[in-house]
Amino acid sequence: MIAHLDSVSRLFGSFAALRQVSVDLARGKCYVLLGENGAGKSTLLRILAGLLRPSVGEVTVFEDSEPRQARHRIGYMSHAPMLYDELTGRENLQYYRDLYTRPERSGCLNPDDALRQVGLDPALTRTVGQYSQGMRQRTSLARVLISQPELLLLDEPFSNMDVESVDQMVRLLATFRSDSRTIVITTHQRELAAPIADFIITLKAGRLHSLDAGRPSL
Numbered sequence: 001m002i003a004h005l006d007s008v009s010r011l012f013g014s015f016a017a018l019r020q021v022s023v024d025l026a027r028g029k030c031y032v033l034l035g036e037n038g039a040g041k042s043t044l045l046r047i048l049a050g051l052l053r054p055s056v057g058e059v060t061v062f063e064d065s066e067p068r069q070a071r072h073r074i075g076y077m078s079h080a081p082m083l084y085d086e087l088t089g090r091e092n093l094q095y096y097r098d099l100y101t102r103p104e105r106s107g108c109l110n111p112d113d114a115l116r117q118v119g120l121d122p123a124l125t126r127t128v129g130q131y132s133q134g135m136r137q138r139t140s141l142a143r144v145l146i147s148q149p150e151l152l153l154l155d156e157p158f159s160n161m162d163v164e165s166v167d168q169m170v171r172l173l174a175t176f177r178s179d180s181r182t183i184v185i186t187t188h189q190r191e192l193a194a195p196i197a198d199f200i201i202t203l204k205a206g207r208l209h210s211l212d213a214g215r216p217s218l
């Protein structure tokens, strides 16, 4: 088991964004987290990432850790791109690596390799401000991959992308799902992530509505 949520609730003031959610995530699988706007998807993802704590309930990752203790093993890509428009893709990744990864930590990818993994040429001289949305999303993904996370959490990775870019992104993600890596993707468009969904978790108004096996084709 790579993550275990035990009756997790999260309140913002008196409003419950998550209500008693219990779920287990198995290693090496891709989970698609579905739900309408406001259903609690981002909240759940941020709790798994260790960015938010549950108000009630327990979260355990990698058998025996709290997410915060295991942050170096978790990659989180938020809605916001967190890229600097005036830098190239390579410069963005170098900047991120220098700021956030510790030189002594082995196993980090170098920025050029991370860019190649997502199908981008590290030698591109264009700045990120001139990239298409698909390229921006792939650059964001490359940034997250630098630390070689075992648990990859992606919040709406297909937002504002054209159909072809979504298809490329989905195929790319399928190559990252492996025995040593679990992926969780939030979306409100079920069909986009269906090709890689081993399991589909549906949230409704903060509650776990269903957990179904998917029919992945990639």
Ligand SMILES: Nc1ncnc2c1ncn2[C@@H]1O[C@H](COP(=O)(O)OP(=O)(O)OP(=O)(O)O)[C@@H](O)[C@H]1O
Pocket: 012, 016, 017, 035, 036, 037, 038, 039, 040, 041, 042, 043, 044, 188
């Ligand atoms: N920091 C916060 N303070 C107050 N309310 C919040 C906060 N974060 C989330 N909420 C509320 O919790 C609910 C769930 O939000 P969340 O972002 O998890 O939903 P979501 O399913 O990801 O929706 P979306 O697709 O719109 O991002 C929403 O009603 C939202 O307004």
